[in-house]
Amino acid sequence: MSMPPLDHAATPDIARPLRQIRRLPGPFALPIVGNSLQIKLTRIHRDVEQWVQRYGPFMRAWFGRTLVLVVADSEAVGAVLRDRPDGFRRPLSSSVVSDEMGGVPGLFLAEGTEWRNQRRMVMAGMAPGAIKAYFPALVTVAQRLQRRWHLAATQGQAIDLDGDLKRYTVDIIAGLAFGTQVNTLESGEDVIQRHMDDILPAVARRSLSMFPYWRYVKLPVDRRLDRDVAALSAAVADLVQQARTRMAHDPARRERPPNLLEAMIAAADLEGSGVTDRNVAGNVLTMLLAGEDTTANTVSWMIYLLQRHPHTLARAREEVRRLAPDVARFTIEQMECLDYVGACASEAMRLKPVAPFLPVEALRDTVIGDIAVPAGTLVWCVMRNDTVADAHFPDAQVFQPERWLAEGGEANNKRASMPFGAGLRTCPGRYLALLEIKIAMAMLLGSFDIAGVDTPDGGEAQELMGFVMSPIGLTLRLARPQ
Numbered sequence: 332m333s334m335p336p337l338d339h340a341a342t343p344d345i346a347r348p349l350r351q352i353r354r355l356p357g358p359f360a361l362p363i364v365g366n367s368l369q370i371k372l373t374r375i376h377r378d379v380e381q382w383v384q385r386y387g388p389f390m391r392a393w394f395g396r397t398l399v400l401v402v403a404d405s406e407a408v409g410a411v412l413r414d415r416p417d418g419f420r421r422p423l424s425s426s427v428v429s430d431e432m433g434g435v436p437g438l439f440l441a442e443g444t445e446w447r448n449q450r451r452m453v454m455a456g457m458a459p460g461a462i463k464a465y466f467p468a469l470v471t472v473a474q475r476l477q478r479r480w481h482l483a484a485t486q487g488q489a490i491d492l493d494g495d496l497k498r499y500t501v502d503i504i505a506g507l508a509f510g511t512q513v514n515t516l517e518s519g520e521d522v523i524q525r526h527m528d529d530i531l532p533a534v535a536r537r538s539l540s541m542f543p544y545w546r547y548v549k550l551p552v553d554r555r556l557d558r559d560v561a562a563l564s565a566a567v568a569d570l571v572q573q574a575r576t577r578m579a580h581d582p583a584r585r586e587r588p589p590n591l592l593e594a595m596i597a598a599a600d601l602e603g604s605g606v607t608d609r610n611v612a613g614n615v616l617t618m619l620l621a622g623e624d625t626t627a628n629t630v631s632w633m634i635y636l637l638q639r640h641p642h643t644l645a646r647a648r649e650e651v652r653r654l655a656p657d658v659a660r661f662t663i664e665q666m667e668c669l670d671y672v673g674a675c676a677s678e679a680m681r682l683k684p685v686a687p688f689l690p691v692e693a694l695r696d697t698v699i700g701d702i703a704v705p706a707g708t709l710v711w712c713v714m715r716n717d718t719v720a721d722a723h724f725p726d727a728q729v730f731q732p733e734r735w736l737a738e739g740g741e742a743n744n745k746r747a748s749m750p751f752g753a754g755l756r757t758c759p760g761r762y763l764a765l766l767e768i769k770i771a772m773a774m775l776l777g778s779f780d781i782a783g784v785d786t787p788d789g790g791e792a793q794e795l796m797g798f799v800m801s802p803i804g805l806t807l808r809l810a811r812p813q
């Protein structure tokens with residue numbers, strides 16, 4: 332290994348010699364499979380968090396033959412995430428899977444100059460001014476959800492919480508990313524969404540697979556995947572073309588794009604943007620991938636946690652009924668005033684981050700803490716460790732939204748919670764996501780009384796790691812409207 336450069340991800344104690352990753356504490360590993368048999372993919376976040384409890388915030392693990400540095404110290408995690416794009420990248424293995432599937436490159440997996448160019452384009456579509464223009468579309472979708480839940484409440488039917496919230500976020504993000512209305516809440520499934528739903532589990536399966544068999548032999552499931560990817564790419568290319576036609580007929584759309592797709596096209600068309608229609612298409616899909624389940628599951632966790640804390644629920648309801656009582660008249664300014672609901676979101680994301688870990692790969696020899704990290708090392712950033720430690724958040728296990736408000740005092744180390752990541756690659760959709768969350772919560776708390784949020788076995792909600800971390804099988808019961 333060459334000497335670490337002077338710029339490093341987290342300041343080491345220079346008096347001490349650097350530690351080697353192999354020598355760090357970690358679970359006993361078998362030859363070839365390493366620690367893979369000790370991990371279950373659907374609870375990998377929990378398994379690694381438990382290792383951290385046992386072996387400390389800097390530990391090693393073997394994922395098959397790959398040596399992994401696990402980092403759970405929030406300061407070091409923040410330093411690693413902020414050392415991007417130059418010091419760390421998303422793991423190469425994720426983009427290989429996507430490339431092999433003929434995936435169109437999007438922001439999440441882009442690196443280097445491509446990433447910089449695409450990020451500029453996506454940020455143009457996510458600027459506060461742009462989001463203001465989308466606001467009426469968001470409220471329209473919330474009203475559809477309100478009608479659906481009103482019917483369920485009137486008929487005394489339990490609501491599949493995850494399913495309905497996913498429809499809500501699909502209709503919002505797909506609508507903005509496609510530039511056309513999407514209405515899965517009232518009209519059933521959307522074709523593009525259906526392809527996505529088939530593709531997502533395949534991507535997750537391949538990314539975590541120990542052996543890439545599909546490079547040698549294609550099973551029926553792999554051939555179906557090829558067909559789904561081809562159909563999806565054609566459908567999205569068509570959407571880009573339709574949007575271009577609309578913009579050509581009405582040039583004012585370029586100045587004030589009514590949706591994310593047209594905002595991205597307008598930014599792509601600026602001189603020197605460095606992005607093509609293919610990149611625009613790639614980012615339509617990236618928005619769906621990155622923006623749907625993340626937001627839907629965050630709202631699910633939030634409703635679950637609020638229902639279990641009646642005083643908190645009452646305070647959130649009081650705020651909504653005082654400041655934003657009527658969905659039909661929601662304004663963006665009202666949503667910005669919902670400080671307590673916002674604090675409930677921050678608190679839910681502290682305890683239940685839907686992205687509980689972020690893997691990255693070192694692009695050059697570097698140092699994390701007092702550990703020498705050679706280029707190419709996989710670094711597994713654990714996002715939920717300090718966030719649930721009393722040293723950083725007093726009474727850390729307690730759901731206490733007040734800690735995010737001025738009245739919550741300085742005792743909380745708020746920087747330790749990074750539900751949207753950190754640094755230049757932090758989530759570009761966070762403002763939109765918080766708006767969606769507030770709109771959904773204000774609609775629920777302003778229009779209904781919650782009678783119960785049930786788990787399948789009546790116990791604590793279980794965490795399931797899929798594309799993101801979700802609660803298993805929550806159902807919402809609403810009181811019948813008066």
Ligand code: HEM
Binds near residue numbers: 450629686750757761
């Ligand atoms: C509560 C909802 C959401 C959560 C918790 C969330 C969380 C995250 C996290 C943790 C990352 C990785 C950041 C990093 O590496 O530092 C990320 C990246 C990303 N998110 Fe979100 N996200 C949410 C909603 C959204 C929405 C609504 C969109 C878009 C419509 C979106 C688009 C993206 C994109 C494109 C990236 C990749 C950014 C890049 O690599 O430059 N996310 N998100």
